[in-house]
Amino acid sequence: MIYTDPRLVALYDALNPFADDTAFYIALAASARHVVDLGCGTGLLACELAKRGHRVTGIDPSPQMLRVARARPEGDEVTWIEGDATALPFVGAADLLVMTGHVAQVFLDDAALLATFAAARRAIRPGSALAFDSRNPAARAWENWTPARSSRRIEAPDGRAVDVWQERHATPDPLATGRVAFTTHYRFLSTPEETLSAPSELRFRTRDELARLLTQAGFVHIDWYGDWHRAPVDEASRELIAVAR
Numbered sequence: 001m002i003y004t005d006p007r008l009v010a011l012y013d014a015l016n017p018f019a020d021d022t023a024f025y026i027a028l029a030a031s032a033r034h035v036v037d038l039g040c041g042t043g044l045l046a047c048e049l050a051k052r053g054h055r056v057t058g059i060d061p062s063p064q065m066l067r068v069a070r071a072r073p074e075g076d077e078v079t080w081i082e083g084d085a086t087a088l089p090f091v092g093a094a095d096l097l098v099m100t101g102h103v104a105q106v107f108l109d110d111a112a113l114l115a116t117f118a119a120a121r122r123a124i125r126p127g128s129a130l131a132f133d134s135r136n137p138a139a140r141a142w143e144n145w146t147p148a149r150s151s152r153r154i155e156a157p158d159g160r161a162v163d164v165w166q167e168r169h170a171t172p173d174p175l176a177t178g179r180v181a182f183t184t185h186y187r188f189l190s191t192p193e194e195t196l197s198a199p200s201e202l203r204f205r206t207r208d209e210l211a212r213l214l215t216q217a218g219f220v221h222i223d224w225y226g227d228w229h230r231a232p233v234d235e236a237s238r239e240l241i242a243v244a245r
Contacts, residue, residue: 003041008186008198009064011162012042014154016101020228021133022048025098028131028243029054032095036123038085038116039103043069043078050077050218057091059083085116088123097124099132105202108179110213113203117217130219131243136226137204139238142168142180158190163187207233207240219244 003009007060008037022045023227029049039044040058042065049055057079060066066080081087086095097120107113120130135141144150145166156162188194205213207224214222222244226237231238 004064005064005196005198006064007066007188008196009042009062009068010157011154011164011186012065012068013044014156015164016041016044018044018048020222021100024228024230024241025100025131026052026152028129029096029098032128034092034094034096036088036094036097038088038097038099038120039101039106040069040080041065041082041101043072043075045098045100045185046078046234047072047074050074057081057094059087059091085119088119091123093125094123095125095128095129095241097128099130102133102135104132104134104210105204108203109203109210114213114216117213117219121218127245129243129245130214131241133239133241134210135202135204136233136237136240137175137178137206138175138235141238142174142182142204145180145182147185161189163189163191178209180204205240210242214242214244 025045026048032054034055035049037058040046040060043058046056046058051074058069059081061084063082066082069075070080103120104113107116145168147165151163151165153161153163165185167183169182174180179201183197183199186196211222222242224233225241226233227239
């Protein structure tokens with residue numbers, strides 16, 4: 001989903017803080033001069049990279065997300081672009097292009113993801129990498145997207161408590177279709193209470209499906225990891241993390 005409501009954008013960092021995935025991409029970028037963060041969101045990773053001396057371009061379709069990104073410390077050190085992969089020809093050659101936060105799963109059609117991979121291949125220097133993550137369908141993460149299993153309480157920037165939970169829609173078996181539709185609910189515990197709801201749909205692809213699209217896009221070598229500590233992928237892996245060259 002594209003974040004448009006500023007009240008939900010304000011919650012994004014509380015729901016997606018600096019964690020093992022951030023550290024993984026920072027380490028991966030150690031020798032990169034120019035890093036492009038496609039789907040940069042509120043710019044947490046982009047600004048962390050800029051703080052470490054990298055030249056960084058952050059691209060996101062949400063102007064509300066980019067407003068938060070620009071206001072971060074080091075935000076003025078990053079080049080921000082409102083857009084999607086069609087902006088890549090204008091950013092200059094990259095040494096690393098990342099798509100973090102499971103952004104690859106928002107592409108429901110293979111043709112759309114293939115076009116994004118192909119644009120990324122053209123945007124990086126020879127020998128450089130595209131890195132991204134996608135949830136492993138074998139781990140069946142969607143089974144936890146119920147009010148009982150997903151409910152948690154966070155604090156909004158204005159100090160209000162917010163209860164957040166997911167509610168998966170009744171759909172055919174995701175292992176057969178690859179698609180999961182759900183709604184995330186946000187209940188602001190203020191006076192009066194207010195609940196916002198945001199529908200989403202994601203595509204769960206297997207490693208073989210992702211590898212096929214990467215190969216079609218022109219990548220010739222792919223390293224796969226099953227977690228943020230670079231463990232190999234197995235049936236229990238929650239993540240499919242690809243570094244494609």
